[in-house]
Amino acid sequence: MGCKLFVFMTNLLVISLVSCNPCSRQQSINITSGDLQDGNSILHGGLVYKTGQWYEVEEDGIVSRFGCPCLESNRVCIRKCCNPRHMYLGYTCKEPPEESLLVFNPKVHKGKDLLNVTASLHFFYLHGLQCDKYLVDPSVDPEVLYIQENGTLLEYSQINDTAQWVAPSEYCVDMMTDDRDSIRMIALICYQNTNHADDSPALYISYAVGLLLSVLFFLATFMVYAFIPELRNLHGMCLMAYCAGLIVAYICLAYLKMHFGEDGEDTMTGCIVIAFIVYYSFQTSFFWLNVMCFDIWRTFSGYRGSTSTKKREMRRFAVYGVYAWGMPALLTACTLSMQYAKLPYWVIKPGFGDRKCWFSNWLSELVYFYPSVLALVICNLVLFTITAHRIRSIRQETAILKGSKSTSKLKQDKQRYSLYLKLFIVMGINWTVELVSFAVGGSNWYWVLLDISNIMLGFFIFIIFVWKKKVRNLARRRYRSIRGLPPITSEFRKSTNVTSTAVTEESRLSSDDAHVRLKDMN
Template sequence: MCLLLSMLVKLLLTVFLFQTCQSEDLCSVISHTNRTTYSTKSQENCGCAETRCIRKCCKLGFALQKNKICLKRTSDEPFQVPLYIKHTSFSTILSGRNISRFKVGILKCKFFKLDRDNPEDAFFIQENGDLWMPSNGKSYGNGEYCLDERNGLTAFVCFDNNSSELQEVLAEDAESTGMLISMPFLAITFIVYALLPDKNLYQYALMIYVLTLFLAYLQLVLINYITLIENEACILIGYLTLFSFTTSFFWLNVICFDIWFTFSRGRSIVGGRRSSEIKKLGFYSIYAFGVPLVLIILVYLLQTEFLDPLSIHNPKIGKGKCFLETGWPSLWYLYLEAGLIIIANLVFFSWTAVSIRKVKKETAMLKHNDSKRHAYEKSQKKFNLFIKLAFAMGINWSTEIISWFVNWQTDSAYSKIWIVTDCVNALYGVFIFFIFVFKKKTWRLLKRRYYAFRGKVYLAHSMGGTSSRPTNISTTESTVTTTVNGARRPEDNILLHDRR
């Protein structure tokens, strides 16, 4: 399903973000268009024998970028192809002006770019039109490769149908599609909570978490789908993406900590003043924004000052791609931090679950009292809700880290197995929406806000929660019950702040 949606998304992006070529003259030596990009599925033989053609990806003056988009070259260097016979014996240099030797058209297969700096990716174009690679001794016909000029002669080669690299690309496409689907739900969740009246600290933290996750998804999708060349913009968006993901992890940690703190110190929360809530949000912000900022500065210094550019531990953001290099850099600078945060969150979750269970036992002793029984039943519902919240608040990141580690260690040999989990993880925003927004209480509060804005006070009062003094209550109902010890404890809500 995700793969089908991925293909649809790529088609829509091609149509709306770029000018689609309707009748492009692919064999023209002189460009008659002022356009800087074009995209077309067509191909054209410019006069060579079909089996001996040399394949160029884009028409002369253009070079292939991501998502099968041809971008106009800024360099005046001529397009030239060295030709060889008997694999490595140099024959001659073929000029792009000799267009009759070329077949022009973007490959229809899933393909990858050969790395000129990697000896394993060395290639030689043969006089008969084939591309030969000494690393695997394989020849590729002109239906399996194409050439273009991107800071030097560059070759693109089709993936083998059953290769692990192809499965990895399909997994990335599925994950990017899931993120595209999640983004509107994350945006709606943020907007809804921004409109809710009398927000508490927990809701503000949730808003910031959702916003940073939305920005992280947006930037990663831009990296995967939009044409970005290795330049300052590419490096900038790479670091911003890393900062957004890291910040979202830390705000997730803030939420889990605050939930634990509220349950474990319930008596100190009740009666809290708004000024103390703002102060605490300020401390949380320093932590959740400050630590990621320090980490990003450290990553930048490691990449530019302290690590060798060829080191396997160098982040290499903007080198080859706009995000972290696969392997050790992804471990050190993304997944290690995410893993530590997840462990901390699971600890907070376990402690909170123990606190809730303790309260349940205390209220269970009062079940024969109807009013107390009602409070007990609501507490049971809220305990179940917290389990859902815990899942939505980060447990799914565990499968993300596990799938990345397995793919890394097995060279993506089992990536097909993890496509489903990666796609589900990318749909995280949908889960957040249905858990935090898709509730009667939330819609009732939105109606109350709407009627109050329109001046229909009587209708706003009919929505409930019409106390004349402001309260700091979350979107689910709150009650305070008396335990067997006579102490007042927050029974029904994760955050209960009744300001008196």
């Protein structure tokens, strides 16, 4: 056994020595066009690559030569983001209009101290950077970049007074100019290896598929309430608006999950746009949930009009829409302005697209996302508590009254309260889980079961609001009506009762409810 192991290790060592190149492809440049001298040296770009400093690669029958300039003892390799004679004009690599800008000669430091070193003579520039990376722009980010004599980059954060050392192979630098500032040096830095094993493509794709499956349930709920006239009342329209926001948010989240790890200017621009769409969509869902909580509180508080006509419901829905769509739009506009405003370094910015599509760090998320969510959750909890107390009082009052109509209406509105309470509990559990995972952190594998609850939100809402006997009966009747089929006999006998129950369950108390309250008897 020991002999076989020795032979295996020896063969493995021989194979590795035979196939090993003097440097990796990332640390190489193509020198196929160079001059071959004496059969073992290649002159390319003013450098002589001796034996052991270059290698050949055959791909599709074509032999190419690659040199290893970083093996030269008198030159240090760093990476330039754009090609030679190019720089960033805006966020695109282009040839600069002025000849003086063609020479890339950044400052060289020892720590934070400036050295009298000419970068163009001290460094050898490799071009491009193949990794999942983020942008550091000192004119936008409160960070300072220091290129060290040995090629290492010091990334210093002015917010929390911390420094990060980045290896030469993990970043690239270049000059940039735009309408925001004068010419400055920016850096693209590879994400550090802190993502655990959870960032496997399989996990992200599975999460995206789960989100899209949940979208189907949101869409089914939306369509049922849209196509059944009896359900298109104020409550139904609010629920449709709530589902619409989550449909958009979940689709965009699925897109981000499926495109995780891709880079490039177009991808990053799309990433930022989608991040703002997700931000707005989630905010609208929370505000519409708040509207539904307010509406059920209003139903039991006695603040209602004399009639409950379709016109009044549409007018009230318009008022609710101004609030539930307008407030998220205002929050998104504020976040957008803070994202692109030129502010002092100590001001916390959203940082969409800096290190990832979503907020750049937990502090930005804490400032720009969670305050409104927390405020709405607390408000909803207060409204539900007050409503529960009011239901108890009304139940005691109706015990004195023997009117079947008032008792029936109370029961129907209590059912609607129960629906909203279930929705609030489901949303509360999901976002409590989100807050816990946000605070604790760690590998995504730790939170798989908890993330499933977020993915299952669409299914839960479908079960709560659609998968009920009364709604199924209405859907069956609507389908037969559209197809021109006669109603089922047993269903026809119950249609009046079913329709009345379903409609009143999903709408507010009418003027006939006035005698439910004891004080209305006086």
